Amino acid sequence: MDLVKIRRALHQIPEIGFQEVKTQALLKSIIQELPQARLEVVEWKTGLAVKVSGTAPSKLIGWRTDIDGLPITEETGHDFASVHPGRMHACGHDVHMAVALGLLEKLADEPIKDDVVILFQPAEEGPGGALPFREWLKADMPSFLPDRIFALHIAPEMPAGTVSTKPGLLFANTSELFIDLQGKGGHAAFPHHAEDMAVAAASLLLQLQTIVSRNVNPMDSAVLTVGKFTAGTVQNVIAEHARLEGTIRTLNLESMQNMKSRIEAHCRAIEEGFHCRITIDYGSSYLEVNNDEELAEQFLQFAGAYKGVSAKRAEAAMTGEDFGYFTNQIPGLMFWAGVGSPYGLHHSKLDPDEAVLATLPQFIYEYFKSQ
Numbered sequence: 001m002d003l004v005k006i007r008r009a010l011h012q013i014p015e016i017g018f019q020e021v022k023t024q025a026l027l028k029s030i031i032q033e034l035p036q037a038r039l040e041v042v043e044w045k046t047g048l049a050v051k052v053s054g055t056a057p058s059k060l061i062g063w064r065t066d067i068d069g070l071p072i073t074e075e076t077g078h079d080f081a082s083v084h085p086g087r088m089h090a091c092g093h094d095v096h097m098a099v100a101l102g103l104l105e106k107l108a109d110e111p112i113k114d115d116v117v118i119l120f121q122p123a124e125e126g127p128g129g130a131l132p133f134r135e136w137l138k139a140d141m142p143s144f145l146p147d148r149i150f151a152l153h154i155a156p157e158m159p160a161g162t163v164s165t166k167p168g169l170l171f172a173n174t175s176e177l178f179i180d181l182q183g184k185g186g187h188a189a190f191p192h193h194a195e196d197m198a199v200a201a202a203s204l205l206l207q208l209q210t211i212v213s214r215n216v217n218p219m220d221s222a223v224l225t226v227g228k229f230t231a232g233t234v235q236n237v238i239a240e241h242a243r244l245e246g247t248i249r250t251l252n253l254e255s256m257q258n259m260k261s262r263i264e265a266h267c268r269a270i271e272e273g274f275h276c277r278i279t280i281d282y283g284s285s286y287l288e289v290n291n292d293e294e295l296a297e298q299f300l301q302f303a304g305a306y307k308g309v310s311a312k313r314a315e316a317a318m319t320g321e322d323f324g325y326f327t328n329q330i331p332g333l334m335f336w337a338g339v340g341s342p343y344g345l346h347h348s349k350l351d352p353d354e355a356v357l358a359t360l361p362q363f364i365y366e367y368f369k370s371q
């Protein structure tokens with residue numbers, strides 16, 4: 001398999017959550033080219049689960065890759081850039097998929113002792129595919145439900161060849177945040193006859209930014225980011241509608257609940273002050289990713305001794321990952337894999353070092369063999 005070619009082909013067709021139709025078709029066509037004797041492939045929505053039977057299995061090891069892209073316009077200038085306008089693999093899921101395919105090829109050629117299932121999971125960026133995928137496996141495909149589960153996420157700020165993780169909490173729990181403000185718009189020249197939702201939303205946005213600095217215990221951690229702000233229709237009409245779209249990140253569910261209560265209090269005050277109606281929708285939420293302590297220590301030891309790999313103990317990050325819906329029920333481990341890109345995750349110029357495609361599948365294969 002030419003994993004660079006495959007990664008580039010996947011890179012060209014990014015699709016957002018639960019729309020990964022072309023991606024699924026391409027993955028299926030690549031998997032069909034592999035030796036089939038030990039493979040069992042099932043489809044779930046726009047995802048896939050592929051089981052490789054081992055030679056003397058005592059457990060089922062899971063590997064999960066996410067497969068969706070982001071609503072971002074690519075600016076890398078590559079000749080293999082996205083051909084889907086406004087869509088980009090800016091979170092590295094194209095690399096994740098290519099690594100998973102490389103691992104699958106090795107397992108299909110030379111199976112290990114244990115059974116392995118590879119989950120190609122849709123909608124990690126939203127609205128979240130892990131929870132319904134896990135529930136489907138439990139209800140309808142229990143023989144595909146792994147006993148332990150692993151995944152990686154690319155890390156642009158670390159050089160290729162580095163892997164990094166930690167026992168316990170790795171990623172935050174998250175909630176999306178959508179706030180709609182509705183008021184009485186009007187003519188730009190008569191502000192006293194209208195209620196300006198652009199100004200109301202701007203005030204609300206600034207007030208929301210005080211929650212982390214004033215209401216969260218400084219010894220705890222939280223993030224509230226509003227990534228999108230829209231208001232109004234044209235330059236000389238006072239906006240009757242505005243919308244804030246963002247995300248909340250905390251390290252535990254109690255803190256998440258406190259953040260939401262403060263957001264609601266600020267919204268009520270803005271309603272009163274600006275004579276408007278506000279609706280809040282929390283969209284989808286992800287559990288924190290908690291690595292199994294023993295698996296993480298074992299992994300760091302294995303990686304530390306593996307030639308050509310540098311293993312680092314990670315700090316927890318405020319990234320979200322619906323992989324947390326696996327680790328809260330199945331002992332699991334997620335690790336960062338360095339890809340040395342000058343631009344970070346969710347950037348329109350993210351440019352992972354493809355050298356990792358030559359090393360990571362073999363590394364994971366050897367790690368699975370050592371389990």
Ligand SMILES: CC(=O)N[C@@H](CCC[C@H](N)C(=O)O)C(=O)O
Nearest residue numbers: 125126174175176247319320321
């Ligand atoms: C690894 C990564 O970047 N994950 C995303 C997950 C987003 C979850 C959800 N859509 C949200 O924004 O809360 C991240 O932004 O951390």
